Amino acid sequence: MLAKRIIPCLDINNGRTVKGINFINICDAGDPVELAMYYSQQGADELVFLDITATIEKRKTLVGLVKKIAANINIPFTVGGGITSVSNAYELLQNGADKISINSAAFKNPKLIKGMSDEFGSQCVVLAIDTKKEIDGNWYVYLNGGRIKTNTKTYEWAKQATKSGAGEILLTSMNNDGTKNGFAEDITSLLSNELKVPVIASGGAGTLQHFADVFIKANADAAIAASVFHYKEIEIPDLKKFLSEKKINVRL
Amino acid sequence: MNVAIIKYNAGNVQSVLYALQRLRIDAVITDDKKEINKADKVIFPGVGNAASAMKYLQKNNLDKLIVSLKQPVLGICLGLQLLCNHSEEGNTRCLGIFDTNVKKFKSDNHNFKIPQMGWNNIYNLKSSLFNGVKENSYVYYVHSYYAELSSQTVATTDYIIPYSAALQKNNFYGVQFHAEKSADAGAQIISNFLKLCS
Numbered sequence: 001m002l003a004k005r006i007i008p009c010l011d012i013n014n015g016r017t018v019k020g021i022n023f024i025n026i027c028d029a030g031d032p033v034e035l036a037m038y039y040s041q042q043g044a045d046e047l048v049f050l051d052i053t054a055t056i057e058k059r060k061t062l063v064g065l066v067k068k069i070a071a072n073i074n075i076p077f078t079v080g081g082g083i084t085s086v087s088n089a090y091e092l093l094q095n096g097a098d099k100i101s102i103n104s105a106a107f108k109n110p111k112l113i114k115g116m117s118d119e120f121g122s123q124c125v126v127l128a129i130d131t132k133k134e135i136d137g138n139w140y141v142y143l144n145g146g147r148i149k150t151n152t153k154t155y156e157w158a159k160q161a162t163k164s165g166a167g168e169i170l171l172t173s174m175n176n177d178g179t180k181n182g183f184a185e186d187i188t189s190l191l192s193n194e195l196k197v198p199v200i201a202s203g204g205a206g207t208l209q210h211f212a213d214v215f216i217k218a219n220a221d222a223a224i225a226a227s228v229f230h231y232k233e234i235e236i237p238d239l240k241k242f243l244s245e246k247k248i249n250v251r252l
Numbered sequence: 253m254n255v256a257i258i259k260y261n262a263g264n265v266q267s268v269l270y271a272l273q274r275l276r277i278d279a280v281i282t283d284d285k286k287e288i289n290k291a292d293k294v295i296f297p298g299v300g301n302a303a304s305a306m307k308y309l310q311k312n313n314l315d316k317l318i319v320s321l322k323q324p325v326l327g328i329c330l331g332l333q334l335l336c337n338h339s340e341e342g343n344t345r346c347l348g349i350f351d352t353n354v355k356k357f358k359s360d361n362h363n364f365k366i367p368q369m370g371w372n373n374i375y376n377l378k379s380s381l382f383n384g385v386k387e388n389s390y391v392y393y394v395h396s397y398y399a400e401l402s403s404q405t406v407a408t409t410d411y412i413i414p415y416s417a418a419l420q421k422n423n424f425y426g427v428q429f430h431a432e433k434s435a436d437a438g439a440q441i442i443s444n445f446l447k448l449c450s
Contacts, residue, residue, distance in 0.1 A: 001372065001373065001410065002368060002370050002371070002372045002393075002411060003370060003371040003372065003390060005370050005371065040435065045370065045371055070266065070267065070270050071270050071273065071274075072274075074271065074274065074432070074433060074434070074435050074436075074438060074439055075392070075433060075434075075435055076392060076394075076430070076433045094266060095266065096266050096267055096270060098267070098394075098433065120299075121299060121300065121301070122367070123299070123367050123369060123394045123395075123396075124299075167367065167369070168369065192362065193362050194362075195362075196362070196365055196366065197365055198365050198369050198370070219362070219363075221365070221369075221370070222370070251371040251390040
């Protein structure tokens with residue numbers, strides 16, 4: 001049976017792991033390669049690396065980091081942050097990344113999704129969406145790390161993107177991110193039940209039960225967390241044992 | 253030991269090289285026929301499209317070379333599929349080592365998304381490839397096409413239906429999952445492959 005995936009997310013800034021709370025207050029959380037090795041030994045199913053301040057001059061640092069990660073860990077990993085072209089993606093895949101996550105660039109240039117999926121296959125293309133529930137009750141797409149609001153509803157964008165070839169959706173709820181009050185179950189559930197591709201829930205993990213809820217109630221295929229793992233508030237073996245006792249299929 | 257990883261127009265070659273390096277084995281990524289012929293072990297990896305991969309192999313005469321190899325050969329993912337008779341992907345006639353066909357997963361159930369992406373278990377393990385690997389171990393999959401069960405199936409996985417997680421015929425081995433990304437179980441399988449005698 002296909003297992004639900006637990007994915008630590010490492011936000012990378014200048015080659016170091018950082019974690020913002022509600023996208024601000026960035027503080028240092030360690031060496032990414034060391035953390036990656038630690039997490040793979042702990043039973044993480046995949047890793048996501050997001051270069052949060054990706055600029056052209058820092059691109060080389062990221063490629064070097066990808067190479068080091070690929071050489072040292074034996075589980076799949078996704079790289080994202082500032083990838084705007086098929087050739088950017090190619091360079092990271094060539095150096096050992098398994099999947100590429102694209103966000104604002106794909107929204108501004110939807111042809112990027114098709115370009116990448118035609119070139120590398122849709123299994124390589126992870127569409128990341130930062131989303132926020134507004135007072136009108138709808139979830140909207142935000143761009144540029146949550147700084148720019150669009151008038152596009154998240155479900156519409158996700159549907160269009162999967163038609164263009166996105167193979168997976170990484171859905172981050174800005175309302176939940178950093179709160180440790182649980183994942184956004186409503187929007188995760190909508191996407192997961194309506195789309196034909198896997199949905200990774202992100203934002204809000206605080207307790208073991210939050211993971212169980214997002215898998216059972218929202219039917220997420222995978223769940224991402226950062227700070228609860230980085231600061232060892234939740235250890236992956238404990239989490240998987242808990243989920244397994246709740247009859248959720250995880251890789252032990 | 254000489255290990256050759258066949259270079260062709262399919263991705264994921266680098267990850268296989270890294271996996272071997274973690275086992276302290278140096279390998280070459282090559283499309284040089286002499287080099288592939290004289291290698292002790294040959295790995296035939298791949299992520300990509302069956303039709304375009306077969307065309308590339310034929311154009312470069314790698315198709316004839318691969319089927320003539322006498323040393324242990326390990327196909328991974330698309331590599332396994334290309335070693336079968338036929339693939340539905342692009343209605344492609346493949347290399348015909350394994351006596352089975354490759355079909356596309358069909359699902360209208362949101363619990364079975366396509367591609368299958370993630371960790372699933374392997375059972376009915378029947379090859380020395382799986383020495384020291386427990387029944388129902390988890391391995392990492394990313395695929396939309398699968399090889400049907402056959403008498404050459406040496407490991408099975410269930411996703412929508414049971415299919416060939418691994419196939420073996422004579423010196424030819426194939427795994428549908430990404431052994432190079434399958435944590436300790438994957439490393440054990442690759443290490444077992446490297447221990448096979450020619």
